[in-house]
Amino acid sequence: MGGATLLSDLGTEIVIPICALIGIAFAALQWLLVSKVKLSTAAASKNGITDPLVEEEDGVADHSVVRKCADIQAAISEGATSFLVTEYQYVGIFMIAFAILIFLFLGSVEGFSTDSQPCTYDKTKVCKPALATAVFSTISFLLGAITSVVSGFLGMKIATYANARTTLEARKGVGKAFIIAFRSGAVMGFLLAANGLLVLYIAINLFKLYYGDDWQGLFESITGYGLGGSSMALFGRVGGGIYTKAADVGADLVGKVEQNIPEDDPRNPAVIADNVGDNVGDIAGMGSDLFGSYAESSCAALVVASISSFGINHDLTAILYPLLISSIGILVCLLTTLFATDFFEVKVVKEIEPALKKQLIISTIFMTLGIAIVSWIALPSSFTIFNFGEQKVVKNWQLFLCVAVGLWAGLIIGFVTEYYTSNAYSPVQDVADSCRTGAATNVIFGLALGYKSVIIPIFAIAISIFVSFSFAAMYGIAVAALGLLSTIATGLAIDAYGPISDNAGGIAEMAGMSHSIRERTDALDAAGNTTAAIGKVIFLVSSDLSIFTLEKYA
Structure with a gap:
């Protein structure tokens, strides 16, 4: 069962790489806009003493502040780079050792046979030998590992590039600092989404040169x-x-505790290590983690689709439906980012957190429309999906609902998390109030609140799995996970924005800037902590759904 799609295979092969390249170009544009804030005192003073980048609030230029910010940023960047380079040396050893194990285990399944075998999904067809699966699985493993490492490293670089610039922009107002921090986070978000999509698409096309009509073998690799x-x-x-x-x-x-000095005080040498940690853990580590979730979700959906009528009928557009979702997600996130940086301006502190939450809401609404369009033009009106030994008939609108359920469940889970982690609501305020009776009651109250906070998210996940499985079996669950990650560029931009703002506050303190500057950066950081918690939960849920799908498929 199946039918023609409105989008041709040639159109699909053009749309996916074009969207990925647009994402990379947009990230480069955001980086150029961030780089306009100069850290060099020579560059900052080239227009004279009235250059706003080197003016304090009283109008007096202070080049020494710019120099201090530049020096502190250089120390943080050097520390973060040193940590990652050392870490990646050990990662490289693991990567090579694990790649060898993958090759040996997969190749030994049939004694490193070079003979073709009957396909499991269709005994009348011939599939490539086990040795080919071992070779190409090893290559794809190395591609995924390298892309993950590069994603984390690039995220760290843009974060350490932007932290001091955010500090200097805070001197002109909280709105200016917000834009720099958010644009910097957007660089990481779009690079990760676009690079992950582009590398995966290129790998599929290169593998296809060898596998030909054996699509199941291709996507298993x-x-x-x-x-x-x-x-x-x-x-x-x-x-x-x-x-x-x-x-x-x-x-x-x-x-x-020991010296009774403020947080981020320049007399404390451990402050640099603290700021380095924000970049290697919350930026580089998060970037690698989210790329893993992104890659898992895409691969899970592609593998399950390969044994559907898409794979049997060699319908390239329909089988690449998961990549088309990610492609339209890049365009949606691009438009959403403009709302934060160009269409609306943050003027006061209380507008920061609503501006970040609007990003999530706007991207979800636009993405729902985008998924509807992709489902209409890329899927036949009806098709069959493998369902534990049987073929299940699925309509294109049912698959759209699977993706949409995952997308909106993620938003619901995110806002429940925000309710339990934001200082604007009673849960956090009650935890703070419990401190008056000692540490013991504070710990007990916090634990109880943590247990309570997972009730609604668990029901949201369960309902998403039930609805998706009812409509499209395991493929429905796979694309629901992809729906959660479809706006990953916006989610990661918000997530990276927090550590950048945190670093900006530390730099302001260490550079001896006025208290009002530190208040602005702290306001940016506080809003980022709350909204980052929303993104983290969404990404974790998507990863669990993807692993669940692959386990059931295997």
Whole structure:
């Protein structure tokens, strides 16, 4: 069962790489806009003493502040680069060793046979030998691992490039600082989404030169791409996370507890390590982690689709439906970003958090429309999906609902998380109030609140799985996970915005800037912490759904 789609295979092969390249170009544009804020005192003063980048609020130029910011930024960047380079040396050893194991285990399934075998989904067809699967799975694993490492490293670089610039822009107002921090986060978000999509698309087309009509073998080999991304995320997220928490606690202990000096005080040498930790853990580690989720979701959907009527009928447009969703997601996130940086202006502190939350709402609404369009033009009106030994008939509107359910469930989960983590609502205020009776009651109250906060998210996930499976079996769950990640560029921009703002506050303190500047950067950081929690939950849920799909398929 199947039918023609409105979007041709040639159109699909053009649309996907074009959207990826647009995402990369937009990231480059945002980086250029951030780079207009100069850290060099020579560049900052080339227009005379009235250059706004080197003016304090009283109108007096202070070139020494710019120099201090530049020096502090250089120290943070050097520390973060040193950590990642050292970490990636160990990661490289693991990457090579694990790639060898993948090749040996997959190749030994049929004794490293070079003979073709009957396909499991259609015994009348011939599939490529096990040795080919081992070779191409190993290659895709290495591609995913390298892309994950590059995503994390590039994210760290833009974060350390933008933190001091955010500090200097805070001197002109909280709105200017917000734009720089958000644009910097957008660079990381769009680079990760676009690079991940482009590398995966290129790999599929290169593998197709060998596999030909054996689409099941092709997409089974492609699953290594998601495995590679997730494997590297283990090092980036856990290694970077442990470093950042150890550095943060160490800085607080030696500063606040032992020496009774403020947080980020320049007399505390551990402050640099604390700021380095924000970049290697919450930026580089998060980038690698989210790339793993992104790759897993895409690969899970492609593998399940390969044994549907899409794969049997060699309908390229329909089988690449998951990549088309990611492609339209880049365009939606691009438009959404303009709302934060160009269409609306943040003028006061209380507008920061609503501006970030509007990003999530606007991107979700636009993405729903985008998914509807893609489902209409890229899918036949009806098709069949593999369902545990049987073929299930699915309508294109049912698959659209699967993606949309995942998308909106993510938003609901995110806002429930925001309710329980924002200081604007009673849960956090009650936790703070419980401190009056001691640490014990504070810990107990916090634990109880944590248990309570997961009730609605669990029901949202369960309903999403039930609805998606009812409509389109395991493929429905796979695309629901992809729906959660369809706006990853916006989510990651918001997530990276927080550590950049946190670094900006530390630089302002260490550079000896006025208290009003630190208040602005702290306001940026506080809003970022709340909205970042929304994004983290969405990405974690999507990763779990993708792993669940692959396990059931296997």
